[in-house]
Amino acid sequence: MPSHTSISAGELQTTARRLPKSLLYSIAAGIGGSGLDAVALESLRGARPFLGRAIAASNNQKEIPADRITTLDYHPVKLLSALARSHYMGAKKHTIDDLASRYLETGDFDLLHSWSGDCVRSLRMANRLNIPSVLEIPTWHRNKGKVKPNLTKSERERAAAGFPQNLFNKMLVSRQQVMEEYDRATLIFVLSEKARETFRIAGIPEEKLFTMHRGVDVARFTPAETPSEKFRAIFVGSLIKRKGVHILLEAWRKAAIPDGRLILLGTLHPEIEPFIEQYGGDDVRVSGFVRDVPSLLRQASVHVFPSELEGSAKATYEAAACGLAQIATRESGDVVIDGENGWIIPPNDVDALVEALRAAHADRDQLVRYGQAGRERVVNHFTWDHFRERLLDAYDLAIRRTQ
Numbered sequence: 131m132p133s134h135t136s137i138s139a140g141e142l143q144t145t146a147r148r149l150p151k152s153l154l155y156s157i158a159a160g161i162g163g164s165g166l167d168a169v170a171l172e173s174l175r176g177a178r179p180f181l182g183r184a185i186a187a188s189n190n191q192k193e194i195p196a197d198r199i200t201t202l203d204y205h206p207v208k209l210l211s212a213l214a215r216s217h218y219m220g221a222k223k224h225t226i227d228d229l230a231s232r233y234l235e236t237g238d239f240d241l242l243h244s245w246s247g248d249c250v251r252s253l254r255m256a257n258r259l260n261i262p263s264v265l266e267i268p269t270w271h272r273n274k275g276k277v278k279p280n281l282t283k284s285e286r287e288r289a290a291a292g293f294p295q296n297l298f299n300k301m302l303v304s305r306q307q308v309m310e311e312y313d314r315a316t317l318i319f320v321l322s323e324k325a326r327e328t329f330r331i332a333g334i335p336e337e338k339l340f341t342m343h344r345g346v347d348v349a350r351f352t353p354a355e356t357p358s359e360k361f362r363a364i365f366v367g368s369l370i371k372r373k374g375v376h377i378l379l380e381a382w383r384k385a386a387i388p389d390g391r392l393i394l395l396g397t398l399h400p401e402i403e404p405f406i407e408q409y410g411g412d413d414v415r416v417s418g419f420v421r422d423v424p425s426l427l428r429q430a431s432v433h434v435f436p437s438e439l440e441g442s443a444k445a446t447y448e449a450a451a452c453g454l455a456q457i458a459t460r461e462s463g464d465v466v467i468d469g470e471n472g473w474i475i476p477p478n479d480v481d482a483l484v485e486a487l488r489a490a491h492a493d494r495d496q497l498v499r500y501g502q503a504g505r506e507r508v509v510n511h512f513t514w515d516h517f518r519e520r521l522l523d524a525y526d527l528a529i530r531r532t533q
Contacts (some may be wrong), residue, residue, distance in 0.1 A: 147522055147523070147525070147526035148525075148526050148529045148530060148533075149180055149522065149525055149526060149529070150180050150182075150239075150240045150241035150525060150529065151180060151182075151240050152180060152181075152182030152183075152238055152239045152240055152241075153177050153180050153181050153182055153183075153239065153240075153241050153242075153243060153525075154182055154183050154184075154185070154230060154233055154234060154239040154241070154242050154243070154252075155170075155173065155174060155177065155181065155183070155184040155185070155243045155244070156184070156185040156186070156226050156227070156229070156230040156242075156243075156244045156245070156248055156249060156252065157170050157184075157185070157186050157187075157226070157244065157245050157248060158186075158187055158219070158222050158223040158226045158245065158247070158248045159186065159187055159245075160186055160187055160188040160189065160190050161174065161184060161186045161188070161189050161190060161191055161194065161199065162189065162190035162191025162193075163190045163191075165444070166245075166268060167190060169266075169344065170184075170186065171191055171193070171194070172345060172514050172517055172518065173243070173518075173521060174194050175193070175194075175514075175518065176517075176518030176519075176521045176522060177243070177521070177525075178194065181194070181198055182198075182238060182239050183198060183199075183200060183233055183238075183239070184198060184199045184200070185199075185200045185201075185226055185229050185230050185233070186199060186200075186201055186202075186226070187201065187202050187222055187226070188201050188202070188203060189201050189203075200229060202222060202225060202226070205225060207221050207222055207225045210301075213298070213301075214298075216302060217298050217301045217302065218301075220301040220302040220303050221301045223247050223248050223303050224301070224303070226248050226249075227244075227248055227249050227250060227251045227252055228251060230242070230244065230248075230249060230251075230252035231251040231252040231254070231255045234252055234255040234256055234259060234261060235255055235259075237259070239261065240261060240262075240529075241261065241262050241263070241264075241525060241528065241529065242256045242261055242262070242263040242264070243263070243264050243266070243525075244263070244264075244265060244266070245265070245266045245268070246265060246266065246267050246268065246272075246308055246311060247303040247307070247308055247311075249263075249265065249311055250307045250308075250310050250311050250314075253265075253310075253311055253314040253315060254314065256314070257314050260532060261532070262316045262317075262528040262529050262531065262532035263314070263315050263316045263317070263528065264315065264316065264317045264318075264319060264340070264524055264525065264528050265311055265312070265315035265317070265318050265319065266319045266342070267318060267319055267320055267321065267325065267441065268321075268441050269321075269325065269439060269440060269441040270324070270325045270328040270329075270439065270441070271312075271325075271328035271329045271331070271332050271334070272305050272308045272309065273305075273328070273331075273332050274328060274439065275327065275328040275331050276331075277331070277332075278305075280306075281306075282305075285304070285305065285306075288302075312329075312332075312334055312338075315338070316338075316528040316531050316532055317338060317339075317340045317524055317527060317528045317531070318334065318338050318339055318340065319340055319341075319342035319524065320339050320340070320341055320342065321341075321342060321343065321344065321440075321441035321442035321463060322341075322343075322440075322441065322442045322463040322464045323341075323460075323464055324460050324461050324463075325441055325442070326339050326341065340524050340527065341520075342517075342520055342521070342524065343442060343463075343464060343511070343512055343516075343517070343520065344442050344444065344447060344512070344517060345447070345512055345513050345514035345515070345516060345517035345518075346444075346447035346448055346450075346451045346508055346512055346513065346514070347451075347513075347514065348451050348505075348508060348509050348513055350424060351423075351424050351427070351447075351448045351451035351452050352424065352428075352451065352452065352453075353428065353452055353453025353501065353505055354428035354429070354452070354453065357431065357494070357497070357498060357501075358429055358430060358431050360389060360390070360391065360431075361387055361389065361390040361391070361431050361432075361490075361491050362390070362391045362392075362393060362429060362430045362431050362432075363382070363387075363390065363391070363392050363393070363430065363431065363432050363433075363434050363487065363490070364392075364393040364394075364395060364426065364427065364429075364430035364432070364433055364434070364449075364454075365378055365392075365393070365394050365395065365396070365433070365434050365435060365445075366395045366396060366423060366426075366427070366433065366435075366445040366448065366449065367395075367396045367435065367437075367443065367445050368396050368397055368399065369394055369396050369397060369398045369399055369402045369416070370399045370401060370402065371401055371402070372437065372438060372439055373435070373436075373437040373438075373440075374435075374436030374437050374438060374459070374477060374478065375394065375402050375405070376401075376402060376405040377436050377477075377478055377479070377480055377483060378392070378394075378434055378436055378483065379392075379402075379405045379406065379408075379409040379410070379414070380405070380408075380409055380480050381436075381480045381481075381483035381484045381487060382409065382413075382414065382487065383409040383411075384480065384484045385483075385484045385487040385488055385491075387413075387487060387488070387491050390413060390491065391413050391414075391415065392413060392414045392415070393415050393417055393426065393430065394414070394415065394416045394417065395417045395418075395420060395423065395426055396417075396418070396419060397418065397419050398416055398418065423448060424448070424452060427448065427449055427452040427454060428452055430449075430454060431454075431455075431490070431491075431494075431497055432454060432455050432456065432457060432487075432490045432497060433445065433446070433449035433454045433455070433456045433457070433458075434456070434457045434458075434483075434487070435449075435456065435457070435458045435459070435462050436457070436458070436459055436462075436475065436477060436478075436483055437458075437459055437461055437462045437477065438459065438461055438477035438478055439461055440461060440462045440463055441463070442462075442463035442464065442465070443458075443462045443463050443465075446458055446462055446463055446465040446466060447465055447508055447512055449504070450465050450466075450471065450504035450505060450507060450508045450512075451504075451505060451508045451509075452505075453501040453502060453504065453505045454501050454504065455471065455472050455473075455490060455496070455497045455498075455500030455501045455504065456471065456472035456473075456500070456504065457472060457473045457475060457483065457486045457487065457490065458472060458473075458474060458475075459474065459475060459476065459477045460474055461477050465504070465507065465508070465512065466504070467507075470500070470503055470507075471500045471501075471503040471504035471507055472500050472504065473486040473489065473490070
């Protein structure tokens, strides 16, 4: 397992953690639900004893008392919901940020926990008041591992736009604002070694990076009693190019697995429809969005996730918990270890994926071994209890760094 951060282990004391007396948590998503909303709830479960205030777009749960949560349900920003999604989301992020900054200014909070794109003003306030902070990154560094100038051509054009477009552009969260957040945060949460690498490339100091793997409910996601007799490969996630679904469809057709079936579980986006038409067939099933993901994972033989960019793909945790071997990319996160619980392939490499699919089909005993190793890995390292322990370690480290 990679360490939380590259600094000396002595900074993470074996004595009692230093934890905040009053945490301010802010996120432009919801609390409770799926995706980031679920991560927010798990974070607040860990922080509940010292949660001072949470600010979120919505509240979809009843476990954390509503009187400790401020939402945008009745905020005037909701009047902008008819705008383009990017502008409305940007407006909500700026609103969350402004509210958090005002709360910090009261002096009632001693730690800020927020998300990338949601907190440049509140981080400025935290710095002014010497309040430690942790910044969550849902995927990678904003530059995605590339070296970029201070202002790109499109950013210069956006800045020079006239009325009324300039008003809409101001609603967006700029790359420069995100860069400032990176500089101002005490600690930055990275979800995988690949994500950490993108920050290294951008020159972010290693000591600011804290590896924050996610978690999975291992009581809900459990292995099948017996392996599937037929070979079924499954993909779970949005059916988009970024997640490599078009590569998977082409590779599946080229692999020509006898009596095999490919199951695509997730919302179908228009950009994938031409590939369904070209490479689909009776052995490819698009199941769409379903709520009972565990039951479908238990019917599969292998989970395939050839994404080119993720923070730490939720589906890889869930598939491992269900005892599935996996074919994934390094860009998908740290759950899959090549040769231990699955196959790691390069992104956008059809031939490598064909080879991995054929290898998975050829050795069913290896599939079982990989699946058992994957289940053991998440049970030992990636439950939500592990996640909350890592979170408290991060809070402790951020406080010690500031003091």
